[in-house]
Amino acid sequence: MSQLKYCQGPKCHTYDTKDRKRGPKDNKRNETRRRSSFYYLDGNACSMQCQGDWFNVYGSRALQHFGYITEPRVLTRDNAWVNRRDWRAEGNDRYYAYNHLTEERIPLTEDQYNNDDTIINDQGQLTTREFYTPTI
Ligand SMILES: [Zn+2]
Numbered sequence: 001m002s003q004l005k006y007c008q009g010p011k012c013h014t015y016d017t018k019d020r021k022r023g024p025k026d027n028k029r030n031e032t033r034r035r036s037s038f039y040y041l042d043g044n045a046c047s048m049q050c051q052g053d054w055f056n057v058y059g060s061r062a063l064q065h066f067g068y069i070t071e072p073r074v075l076t077r078d079n080a081w082v083n084r085r086d087w088r089a090e091g092n093d094r095y096y097a098y099n100h101l102t103e104e105r106i107p108l109t110e111d112q113y114n115n116d117d118t119i120i121n122d123q124g125q126l127t128t129r130e131f132y133t134p135t136i
Pocket residue numbers: 007008009012033045046047050
């Protein structure tokens with residue numbers, strides 16, 4: 001069983017819902033939600049509202065901690081690669097690496113497409129042009 005954790009929204013306890021209510025009749029209180037998993041804030045907030053509350057309080061501090069960008073990030077022909085799938089195509093044309101800027105297409109096998117980090121890294125750069133063709 002996974003461990004329960006609290007919603008990290010700083011105002012979670014202030015939203016008045018039945019599931020946040022705790023305590024006996026004469027000493028009612030609302031508590032922060034506690035669950036085994038959450039959908040928002042990368043698994044740390046119970047709702048979009050709590051995610052937004054967290055960001056309003058801590059977002060700029062997070063930027064100060066991790067650093068603001070001070071120059072624009074740039075997309076060039078070298079990091080403009082993505083894997084694409086053409087649902088209408090048949091056979092060898094179905095999967096391909098595609099360059100946003102040059103519109104170049106490189107055919108991929110289904111295996112290569114499904115293991116896209118072996119062909120295109122998380123920076124959008126082609127890691128190799130020598131694609132292997134798996135043998136059966
Ligand atoms: Zn919450």
